[in-house]
Amino acid sequence: MTVTTSFRTRRSFLGSLIGAAAGFRGLVPVDLAGRVGHLDSLHNFAADAAQIHAPEGAIEFESSDIDSLTASAGPKPRHLPMSETATELGRGTKQPCPAEMRFACGICRT
Amino acid sequence: MSSGAQLLGLGARTRNMLRQFAQHISVSKKWCTWWEITKDGKPAPVDYKNDHDFWYDLPANFDILDACYRQWLWTRNDGYLDEAFLNFYRQTVTDYVREWDHDHDGLLDHLPGYGHMGIATYDEDLQDDVLVGADLIAAQYAAYRAYAAFERARNQQDFADQFTAKAEALRSLYNHKWWDASRNRFYAALGEDGKFHPDLKESTGRSDIELPLYYGLTDDGPKTKASLDELEKRLHLDEAAIHGIIGGVEGQTYLPDIVYKYGRSASGYAVLVALMDPALKRREYPEVSFTVIGNLGTGLMGVRPSSDSGMVETYPQLTGETRWAALHHVPVGDNVISVRHSRSGETSFSNESGPQIGWRASFPGKADALFIDSKLVAAENAVRLGGAVETWHAVQVKSGETRVASLRSGG
Numbered sequence: 001m002t003v004t005t006s007f008r009t010r011r012s013f014l015g016s017l018i019g020a021a022a023g024f025r026g027l028v029p030v031d032l033a034g035r036v037g038h039l040d041s042l043h044n045f046a047a048d049a050a051q052i053h054a055p056e057g058a059i060e061f062e063s064s065d066i067d068s069l070t071a072s073a074g075p076k077p078r079h080l081p082m083s084e085t086a087t088e089l090g091r092g093t094k095q096p097c098p099a100e101m102r103f104a105c106g107i108c109r110t
Numbered sequence: 111m112s113s114g115a116q117l118l119g120l121g122a123r124t125r126n127m128l129r130q131f132a133q134h135i136s137v138s139k140k141w142c143t144w145w146e147i148t149k150d151g152k153p154a155p156v157d158y159k160n161d162h163d164f165w166y167d168l169p170a171n172f173d174i175l176d177a178c179y180r181q182w183l184w185t186r187n188d189g190y191l192d193e194a195f196l197n198f199y200r201q202t203v204t205d206y207v208r209e210w211d212h213d214h215d216g217l218l219d220h221l222p223g224y225g226h227m228g229i230a231t232y233d234e235d236l237q238d239d240v241l242v243g244a245d246l247i248a249a250q251y252a253a254y255r256a257y258a259a260f261e262r263a264r265n266q267q268d269f270a271d272q273f274t275a276k277a278e279a280l281r282s283l284y285n286h287k288w289w290d291a292s293r294n295r296f297y298a299a300l301g302e303d304g305k306f307h308p309d310l311k312e313s314t315g316r317s318d319i320e321l322p323l324y325y326g327l328t329d330d331g332p333k334t335k336a337s338l339d340e341l342e343k344r345l346h347l348d349e350a351a352i353h354g355i356i357g358g359v360e361g362q363t364y365l366p367d368i369v370y371k372y373g374r375s376a377s378g379y380a381v382l383v384a385l386m387d388p389a390l391k392r393r394e395y396p397e398v399s400f401t402v403i404g405n406l407g408t409g410l411m412g413v414r415p416s417s418d419s420g421m422v423e424t425y426p427q428l429t430g431e432t433r434w435a436a437l438h439h440v441p442v443g444d445n446v447i448s449v450r451h452s453r454s455g456e457t458s459f460s461n462e463s464g465p466q467i468g469w470r471a472s473f474p475g476k477a478d479a480l481f482i483d484s485k486l487v488a489a490e491n492a493v494r495l496g497g498a499v500e501t502w503h504a505v506q507v508k509s510g511e512t513r514v515a516s517l518r519s520g521g
Contacts, residue, residue, distance in 0.1 A: 060437070060438045060439060061403075061406050061407075061435070061436070061437050061438075062435070062436050062438075063432050063434065063435035063436070064432055064433040064434050064435070065431050065432050065433075
């Protein structure tokens with residue numbers, strides 16, 4: 001196992017606490033009833049899940065230097081919903097929620 | 111990183127996952143839990159054959175306990191104190207330690223022949239070289255402190271005192287016996303022969319430097335400074351090399367947590383910008399986005415729940431690049447809050463919803479007084495981790511109310 005993998009494993013473990021930040025293959029929550037997803041090919045599920053399922057009224061960050069701070073390609077509104085930050089960092093563009101994610105997450109099923 | 115999820119409103123999902131890990135601790139796995147869990151609620155087969163053959167890095171149980179505590183502070187959800195979680199906490203700090211501490215010195219060991227079961231560090235490329243890794247002691251220290259805090263919250267003062275003492279014993283051990291004065295740095299690990307090896311192969315991940323800082327194991331003063339300087343030195347080298355990032359992007363995502371924690375705001379900002387750079391290799395890994403979001407909140411904005419229930423701290427770490435910054439709709443316990451900082455030394459705090467909440471308004475630097483809603487009040491001073499002096503005053507903020515703290519009149 002490479003060092004990189006070791007870190008990813010570590011992150012997946014703690015991290016995948018979706019928060020503790022799942023590098024590797026993202027352990028993600030299935031639903032609130034108690035299941036956990038481990039999606040081999042979807043590293044960035046967590047980021048996408050945050051974007052797709054960010055609840056109404058999700059946090060927003062704004063600052064005088066938002067453009068240089070976020071640094072993503074293209075112009076950015078000064079007032080940036082965090083959920084968009086997650087997606088843009090995670091994959092560069094907004095993505096539809098693949099079926100597997102939809103199943104795994106459980107939130108879309110409603 | 112769990113704070114990034116919390117800020118995104120994913121606290122319930124975090125608790126769900128932590129509960130899964132907590133529920134699967136077992137004596138048959140030597141008090142380990144599962145390393146990875148599938149969407150079907152089973153151990154991931156890539157790293158699990160049966161209860162006697164599975165992958166496990168020993169810092170993990172401790173890491174989970176510490177994460178549970180931090181998320182309990184953010185959410186104050188008593189689900190973190192239910193039987194499944196409490197069993198996991200207790201078994202981790204008692205049975206788990208006894209199971210893996212073969213020489214009864216209080217530290218967990220990886221003995222020759224153990225292979226991938228019970229690796230004594232997160233640096234898995236050193237799995238057959240390390241008896242006890244520095245990151246393992248650091249995680250154990252954090253777990254003892256977290257457990258003590260949980261027991262204190264449950265009015266179990268004897269247990270709280272017992273595990274506070276255990277934590278302090280680990281801290282003392284590490285800061286004395288593991289300090290290599292000749293190199294002005296800590297040893298990275300005990301080798302499987304039970305001796306320190308200054309020439310131990312260096313992991314590019316450098317978790318031996320990062321994690322003792324991350325978990326707060328290093329003594330304040332020159333030893334912490336030496337470790338931080340080493341990290342920053344590497345960070346600056348990385349900036350020059352662009353892609354030569356410490357430990358890869360996964361390792362780099364620990365850096366904002368660490369440098370903001372110790373008040374090195376400029377480095378925090380630099381690494382946040384680096385993590386958001388579209389050219390960053392593996393930028394799509396989720397720890398990157400969660401780290402950035404979490405550290406915009408807890409680092410740059412300095413919003414953190416206090417160990418005192420119903421109290422939130424703000425401590426701005428804005429640098430010259432940021433004249434002002436604001437964070438809205440932040441969930442903390444039963445409240446939703448907003449915070450706005452300006453470089454001129456003013457912070458406004460809004461209790462958007464929820465019960466009355468305590469606000470510990472803190473600023474870098476030393477002053478005798480602060481202005482709260484334009485009225486002069488006596489301030490207190492303290493020394494933060496990393497040695498910076500702060501000036502603070504605590505006030506109550508009613509539901510729907512906004513209060514303003516400032517270093518200057520009319521600020």
